[in-house]
Amino acid sequence: MDTTNHVKPRPIRRFNAGKIAWTFIFCVLGIITILPFLWMLSASFKKPLEIYDFPIQWIPTEPQVSNYIKIWNNPSYPFFRFFLNSVNVAFFSVIGCLFSARQRPMPSPRLNSRGATSYS
Amino acid sequence: MLFPVLFSLILSFCEWDLISGFQNIRFAGLENYQGLISDDWFVSSLMNNFRYSIVVVSVTMVLSLVVAYFINDKVYFKKFLRTAFFMPYIANIAAISVVWIALYQPSQGPLTRIVQTFGVASPKWLASPATALNSIMLMTIWVGLGYNIVIYLAGLQNVPGELYEAAEIDGANSFAKFMHVTLPSLSHTTFFLLTTTIINSFQVFGPINIMTQGGPARSTTVLVYYMYLLAFRYHKMGKASAVAWVLFGIIFVVTLLQFRSREKSI
Numbered sequence: 267m268d269t270t271n272h273v274k275p276r277p278i279r280r281f282n283a284g285k286i287a288w289t290f291i292f293c294v295l296g297i298i299t300i301l302p303f304l305w306m307l308s309a310s311f312k313k314p315l316e317i318y319d320f321p322i323q324w325i326p327t328e329p330q331v332s333n334y335i336k337i338w339n340n341p342s343y344p345f346f347r348f349f350l351n352s353v354n355v356a357f358f359s360v361i362g363c364l365f366s367a368r369q370r371p372m373p374s375p376r377l378n379s380r381g382a383t384s385y386s
Numbered sequence: 387m388l389f390p391v392l393f394s395l396i397l398s399f400c401e402w403d404l405i406s407g408f409q410n411i412r413f414a415g416l417e418n419y420q421g422l423i424s425d426d427w428f429v430s431s432l433m434n435n436f437r438y439s440i441v442v443v444s445v446t447m448v449l450s451l452v453v454a455y456f457i458n459d460k461v462y463f464k465k466f467l468r469t470a471f472f473m474p475y476i477a478n479i480a481a482i483s484v485v486w487i488a489l490y491q492p493s494q495g496p497l498t499r500i501v502q503t504f505g506v507a508s509p510k511w512l513a514s515p516a517t518a519l520n521s522i523m524l525m526t527i528w529v530g531l532g533y534n535i536v537i538y539l540a541g542l543q544n545v546p547g548e549l550y551e552a553a554e555i556d557g558a559n560s561f562a563k564f565m566h567v568t569l570p571s572l573s574h575t576t577f578f579l580l581t582t583t584i585i586n587s588f589q590v591f592g593p594i595n596i597m598t599q600g601g602p603a604r605s606t607t608v609l610v611y612y613m614y615l616l617a618f619r620y621h622k623m624g625k626a627s628a629v630a631w632v633l634f635g636i637i638f639v640v641t642l643l644q645f646r647s648r649e650k651s652i
Contacts, residue, residue: 289461292453296470299528303473305496306485318494 310334398627405621418628428629430604431612434519438608439587441523442530446583447576449527450534455568457535458542468539472532479529483596486525487512512598515605522593522606530586534579541575542568577648581641588637609633 304324309317311329337345401414422428457467474482489497490511501508509517549567558566569576591610594600600607600615607615609629617626 285460285462288456289463292457292461292467293463295453296467299531300470300473302482302485302489302528303477305489309488317488318491318496320494320496320499322496 394627394630397623398631400624402623403621404617404623414624418625419632421625422628422632427604427607428612431600431607431609434606435588435590435608438519438523438590439584441520442527442587443580443583445523445527446530446534447580450531450538450579451572451576453531454535454538454542455564458539468536471535474529475532477529479592480596482525482529483593486593487597490521513602515603518598518602518606522590522597525597526587526590526593530583534583537579538572538575541572545571577644581644584640584644585637588633609636 305322308322308324308326310333311331312323312326313328313330316323316326337343397411398418399413399415400411401417402411453471457464457471461467489495492498492508492510492513495511498508498511509521511521512518545568549571550563553563553567589610590608591614594606594608594611595614598606600611610633613626613629613633616622616629
């Protein structure tokens with residue numbers, strides 16, 4: 267098979283030292299930015315007394331799932347009920363927004379009077 | 387739709403305690419507004435709010451522009467970095483505040499320990515009037531940065547490549563290209579972000595309500611939090627409405643000034 271005619275000139279890949287340096291700096295910054303989330307994730311698997319251990323144990327010595335079980339089973343804070351409440355709010359506000367946004371802009375470009383766009 | 391707005395305007399000239407029914411609304415004239423001028427608590431919350439806004443807006447604008455400029459085409463892993471910086475913005479502010487209370491814990495919190503490893507006495511973070519507002523600023527900058535970066539990245543896509551080529555032919559170095567091509571091309575984006583960031587910074591409430599309740603010693607009371615205290619703790623609906631309208635006036639004037647200065651510059 268003759269491939270010589272189909273070979274496109276490939277861009278020369280050279281390692282760009284400047285780009286690597288900037289990548290390193292910004293990856294450090296990016297990781298610092300998400301550290302609070304990672305700390306929170308690791309804390310969610312810890313026993314209460316281990317949370318403030320320092321140096322930080324990013325991977326708990328004995329990972330606990332009990333925190334996750336507890337939030338679903340606490341009778342004084344019914345998490346499932348709260349979850350449903352959030353779903354309720356999200357569902358109806360999205361429906362409400364979509365419907366009112368569908369109907370509201372209709373007249374405004376068609377009305378030419380002053381203030382036609384300001385009634386909503 | 388305008389009813390709540392008009393009702394608060396009317397209330398700001400009245401005296402009402404929220405619980406005793408509409409028949410007890412009493413007209414008070416300009417009393418509420420005059421009362422605000424001599425109210426130390428209001429003045430200090432106004433000053434706190436200005437300090438908060440100036441620091442948060444300037445730091446957020448500069449940092450987000452720099453980060454967006456670099457992660458646009460000067461680094462590998464662009465998508466990872468964009469996601470990393472955007473993550474705080476999509477997280478819920480109540481959850482974030484609770485996590486940062488733990489991070490800021492003054493004797494054992496991770497941030498305290500990290501500062502101590504440098505051999506420096508750690509600040510008391512939220513527990514001291516001198517550092518409480520700064521600690522909240524640090525957190526809200528961290529939260530808001532990602533949004534500004536993403537909008538700046540979108541703006542950077544629209545900068546025409548020919549301009550950079552032309553600047554290169556003219557012998558511009560990368561700093562000159564940034565100052566004379568990137569920055570002017572982003573002026574629309576900068577204007578939009580400046581306006582929304584200022585407005586948001588004047589409306590800060592969530593982190594303050596959760597993390598400090600305006601304390602210690604009123605050092606983190608900002609306008610919206612003071613308004614909330616007046617309305618729902620002290621039941622002075624009239625005065626609270628007056629604060630709301632002062633806040634509206636400030637935001638309105640700042641935004642108007644921006645629009646004016648923009649018209650001039652074009």
